[in-house]
Amino acid sequence: MSHGFFTIISRAEFETLLKDFPPLEAQTVPLSQAAGRVLADGLTPAHDWPLTNRSCMDGYAVNARDVFGAGESNPGYLECTAHLSINEMPDMTIPPGECARIATGGVLPEGTDAVVMIEHTQEMDGTTVEIRKSVAPGENVMQRGEDAREGRTALPAGTVIRPQEIGLAAALGYDELSLFRRPRVGILSTGDELIEVHETPVPGQVRDVNTHTVAALVEAAGGVPTPYGIVKDDLESLSQALDRAIDENDLVLLSGGSSIGVRDLTVQAVETMEGSEILAHGVALSPGKPTILGRAKGKPVMGLPGQVTSALVVMHVLVLPLVRHMQGDAAAFDPTRRCLRKAELARNVPSKPGREDYVRIRLEEQSGQPPLAHPVLGKSGLLRTMIQAQGLAPIPADSEGLYEGQLIDVWII
Amino acid sequence: MSHGFFTIISRAEFETLLKDFPPLEAQTVPLSQAAGRVLADGLTPAHDWPLTNRSCMDGYAVNARDVFGAGESNPGYLECTAHLSINEMPDMTIPPGECARIATGGVLPEGTDAVVMIEHTQEMDGTTVEIRKSVAPGENVMQRGEDAREGRTALPAGTVIRPQEIGLAAALGYDELSLFRRPRVGILSTGDELIEVHETPVPGQVRDVNTHTVAALVEAAGGVPTPYGIVKDDLESLSQALDRAIDENDLVLLSGGSSIGVRDLTVQAVETMEGSEILAHGVALSPGKPTILGRAKGKPVMGLPGQVTSALVVMHVLVLPLVRHMQGDAAAFDPTRRCLRKAELARNVPSKPGREDYVRIRLEEQSGQPPLAHPVLGKSGLLRTMIQAQGLAPIPADSEGLYEGQLIDVWII
Numbered sequence: 001m002s003h004g005f006f007t008i009i010s011r012a013e014f015e016t017l018l019k020d021f022p023p024l025e026a027q028t029v030p031l032s033q034a035a036g037r038v039l040a041d042g043l044t045p046a047h048d049w050p051l052t053n054r055s056c057m058d059g060y061a062v063n064a065r066d067v068f069g070a071g072e073s074n075p076g077y078l079e080c081t082a083h084l085s086i087n088e089m090p091d092m093t094i095p096p097g098e099c100a101r102i103a104t105g106g107v108l109p110e111g112t113d114a115v116v117m118i119e120h121t122q123e124m125d126g127t128t129v130e131i132r133k134s135v136a137p138g139e140n141v142m143q144r145g146e147d148a149r150e151g152r153t154a155l156p157a158g159t160v161i162r163p164q165e166i167g168l169a170a171a172l173g174y175d176e177l178s179l180f181r182r183p184r185v186g187i188l189s190t191g192d193e194l195i196e197v198h199e200t201p202v203p204g205q206v207r208d209v210n211t212h213t214v215a216a217l218v219e220a221a222g223g224v225p226t227p228y229g230i231v232k233d234d235l236e237s238l239s240q241a242l243d244r245a246i247d248e249n250d251l252v253l254l255s256g257g258s259s260i261g262v263r264d265l266t267v268q269a270v271e272t273m274e275g276s277e278i279l280a281h282g283v284a285l286s287p288g289k290p291t292i293l294g295r296a297k298g299k300p301v302m303g304l305p306g307q308v309t310s311a312l313v314v315m316h317v318l319v320l321p322l323v324r325h326m327q328g329d330a331a332a333f334d335p336t337r338r339c340l341r342k343a344e345l346a347r348n349v350p351s352k353p354g355r356e357d358y359v360r361i362r363l364e365e366q367s368g369q370p371p372l373a374h375p376v377l378g379k380s381g382l383l384r385t386m387i388q389a390q391g392l393a394p395i396p397a398d399s400e401g402l403y404e405g406q407l408i409d410v411w412i413i
Numbered sequence: 414m415s416h417g418f419f420t421i422i423s424r425a426e427f428e429t430l431l432k433d434f435p436p437l438e439a440q441t442v443p444l445s446q447a448a449g450r451v452l453a454d455g456l457t458p459a460h461d462w463p464l465t466n467r468s469c470m471d472g473y474a475v476n477a478r479d480v481f482g483a484g485e486s487n488p489g490y491l492e493c494t495a496h497l498s499i500n501e502m503p504d505m506t507i508p509p510g511e512c513a514r515i516a517t518g519g520v521l522p523e524g525t526d527a528v529v530m531i532e533h534t535q536e537m538d539g540t541t542v543e544i545r546k547s548v549a550p551g552e553n554v555m556q557r558g559e560d561a562r563e564g565r566t567a568l569p570a571g572t573v574i575r576p577q578e579i580g581l582a583a584a585l586g587y588d589e590l591s592l593f594r595r596p597r598v599g600i601l602s603t604g605d606e607l608i609e610v611h612e613t614p615v616p617g618q619v620r621d622v623n624t625h626t627v628a629a630l631v632e633a634a635g636g637v638p639t640p641y642g643i644v645k646d647d648l649e650s651l652s653q654a655l656d657r658a659i660d661e662n663d664l665v666l667l668s669g670g671s672s673i674g675v676r677d678l679t680v681q682a683v684e685t686m687e688g689s690e691i692l693a694h695g696v697a698l699s700p701g702k703p704t705i706l707g708r709a710k711g712k713p714v715m716g717l718p719g720q721v722t723s724a725l726v727v728m729h730v731l732v733l734p735l736v737r738h739m740q741g742d743a744a745a746f747d748p749t750r751r752c753l754r755k756a757e758l759a760r761n762v763p764s765k766p767g768r769e770d771y772v773r774i775r776l777e778e779q780s781g782q783p784p785l786a787h788p789v790l791g792k793s794g795l796l797r798t799m800i801q802a803q804g805l806a807p808i809p810a811d812s813e814g815l816y817e818g819q820l821i822d823v824w825i826i
Contacts, residue, residue, distance in 0.1 A: 087606035193500035
């Protein structure tokens with residue numbers, strides 16, 4: 001009888017295998033759907049932005065030399081000879097000793113190089129304006145080309161598009177962008193004990209949890225999840241379902257199959273595909289050890305642990321970075337990209353050296369201090385620890401544990 | 414001439430006004446669309462979960478008393494009289510001296526209370542199994558009801574639904590949930606200098622940036638953005654557009670209008686609505702001061718600063734928490750809910766007391782140390798500072814600044 005031992009590789013080695021899969025191809029996407037995605041082609045604008053020198057303030061466009069030394073006790077006086085409308089290109093030149101009323105965003109006329117805020121001025125009789133503050137050349141002015149220059153890369157390929165990048169693209173006239181495609185992710189559940197959520201379990205049966213948690217995570221990472229439902233625990237059913245899922249997706253996740261028998265079946269099903277290969281069979285991660293990585297038809301296939309919490313941890317640590325990597329995010333596996341909070345560990349947490357542990361952490365806020373990090377212990381077949389936790393504390397493989405009072409990085413999930 | 418001065422309130426006072434708007438009503442939502450949203454009605458399951466005592470491991474279900482004291486040098490021996498299939502309720506009782514082969518997830522039969530991992534056993538001749546490790550009662554067993562108990566609240570109203578909560582709901586048989594409705598957010602842009610993204614600006618014109626950044630942010634916070642495009646800078650056009658947007662949405666954001674004239678117009682347009690009220694006209698926030706809050710037809714209306722970076726900061730600090738609050742998230746305004754990273758400030762940052770400053774921060778990772786936080790200075794009418802920054806560093810209103818070398822919390826955005 002086989003005990004199903006397998007060679008365990010480190011999390012770093014597993015990541016290296018994942019990074020070998022190339023990003024997907026580029027596609028054109030409307031700007032309104034670009035958030036969170038990654039630029040496949042850099043933006044090189046056809047004009048400067050701002051297009052002209054523009055005022056940052058409501059006030060008076062002046063030549064800075066004319067108001068040199070002006071102050072509350074020593075105001076300067078200028079003739080206001082123009083009121084500029086915000087949406088016009090001024091066609092006059094402002095001579096020395098004169099100024100122009102300007103609104104925020106207005107274009108500075110020739111002869112002016114700075115703006116005095118209206119709060120530091122006073123209209124006098126007729127057209128005279130009292131200036132009670134000096135300004136340096138360029139003060140309160142957005143300079144032509146400060147945000148982007150004609151012909152120079154404003155956002156390079158590989159940029160992750162946040163709302164501010166959407167703003168810059170809009171400013172430069174891009175109403176669509178060339179982005180890496182979002183991976184389609186097929187999700188299969190195996191396990192003869194599984195039933196659908198709407199069914200009522202008899203003792204021995206459990207509802208399919210992993211399909212739903214995995215789909216929600218894939219979507220949050222920018223993937224497009226396609227659940228294929230529950231597949232019967234036999235090689236033919238699993239091979240058929242896998243074959244179809246691989247054809248229809250860029251990445252396939254097999255969930256369920258926590259027992260050795262089902263794990264073996266997953267491996268066999270991958271191996272039935274032509275030209276397929278098992279790349280990893282186990283990772284030194286706790287929870288999450290029985291994770292499988294294969295390649296079939298050139299695409300990654302991952303067997304997740306069947307235990308619900310193990311599957312969640314493997315999704316966070318390995319699968320979601322892969323989903324980001326496939327959509328062109330070069331820093332997808334960079335741990336500094338995680339949302340990390342410093343917290344003070346509330347008690348000792350021992351760890352077995354040789355594997356990386358991800359301890360579930362409940363945070364207790366403390367006024368004026370880092371939050372207290374309480375480890376939430378419990379079985380990885382239950383969801384309780386993940387429900388009670390706000391984050392995960394990684395314990396490196398070369399460590400024997402963490403100590404009470406230690407400041408640790410908690411990865412908020 | 415009016416200089417447009419207005420009474421400034423603090424960020425905390427502004428938040429109090431925002432929190433006065435009630436959450437939206439509940440609606441029934443499929444489980445697959447629940448992620449990130451908030452439970453309006455708690456989940457009280459009709460049965461325990463797990464439904465029965467289940468094995469966490471592949472191994473042998475035993476009575477812990479039978480293997481007391483067993484070890485590598487002192488193994489115990491039990492007769493294996495049953496092989497349990499994972500999806501069946503065992504109908505036998507295991508007598509003392511016997512054990513049952515069990516798979517991960519399998520139901521423990523009567524007479525057993527623990528599981529010995531298969532790695533710590535050896536099959537002998539016939540049905541005898543050598544047990545090389547003792548187990549405590551309950552060891553390697555998920556107990557009935559450990560995750561949820563029949564008739565007791567498993568997830569209270571107000572819970573933010575993460576993938577793990579989706580998993581628990583699935584386990585308990587909920588394929589839809591009662592969640593607070595997502596706010597529909599109308600977005601209006603004003604400014605006669607604005608043109609659409611696909612248009613080509615002449616000097617003096619700028620493309621509408623805020624509609625696009627604001628819509629992306631609203632969507633990320635769980636709102637449903639509806640852009641109404643560019644509205645002309647006159648009271649009648651703005652009032653009409655506002656009236657329609659208020660009828661069709663739960664929250665209306667007016668963007669653009671950075672100049673005092675347009676701000677006045679926003680206020681006037683809100684005031685033309687029957688029963689409307691201006692609740693705040695300015696907030697002690699930098700950037701972001703010229704922010705307006707009104708109520709019309711019982712709904713919040715906010716006038717955002719026209720400057721692109723000011724609008725982004727106000728969205729993060731005030732509007733997105735409101736969008737979360739309206740969908741029932743009681744901790745929406747809690748700053749500890751932000752993704753905060755400790756970083757070491759690279760240089761002094763002075764700040765004007767009396768207002769809360771949000772300094773844009775570029776992080777430089779340092780091996781084994783907190784990252785260095787470089788302030789990115791620049792005009793709030795430009796996007797450059799937000800493009801270069803990974804986060805914001807809040808400087809409290811009672812502070813005169815932050816010092817080089819100080820450890821600060823950077824809010825990753």
